[in-house]
Amino acid sequence: MDLILWRHAEAEPGNEELADALRRLTPKGHKQAQKMAYWLDSVLPDNCRILVSPAIRARETMMPLAKLNRKFKIAAEINPEASADDLLKAANWPDSRETVMLVGHQPSLGDVAARLITPKQNECAVRKANVWWITQKERDGEGLRTYLKAIMSPDLVIK
Template structure:
């Protein structure tokens, strides 16, 4: 199984009078989302299940990928400040046979990454718009092993 963690792109700052769930992407965030959607569309397995936080900035991050004919589901359990267990339950990790892309927030995504790949570290810092790709593979009779397959940043995406 592959578990792909995509932190929402750059959003408006949180300030008094705005609901955290209603923050929108900035112009830079929209460009970040477009670049990452371009890359993800070229590498995601066809059977990838996509779960998106209900926060507006996460849904806006998803829009460029949805325009590429990818279906997704809004998942309440991966809203801001969800715990790592809620994200793993939503993804059905490690029992799912399909790949799962979670589009969400820090620190939740970083807690998941740390739990799966660096258990001695309490949290990983996942930057805005970055993707962390975690996979499980059977290894020479050692059982399932968890690996960090890739980290991708919108700055590294070259659109042709």
């Protein structure tokens, strides 16, 4: 199984007057999301299951990829307050046999990455708009092993 973690792109700063879930992407965030959607569309398997946080900034991050005919589902369990356990349960990790992408938030995405690829570390810092691609493979009789397949940043996408 492959688990892809996509942190939402740059969003408006939070403040007392605006509920966290209503924060929108900045113009820079929209550009980041477009670049990452372009790259993701070129590498995602056709049957990738995509689950997106209900927060507006996560849905706006997903929209350029949705415009490329990628279907997704809003998943309440991937909200900004979600835990790593919530995300792993939503992805059905490690039991799922399909590729799953979660479009969500820090620190829960970083907590998932740390748990799966650096168990001695409490968290990883997943930067805004970045994608972390984690995979599990059988390895020479050692059973399933978890690997970091790729980290991609919108700054590296040439479009």
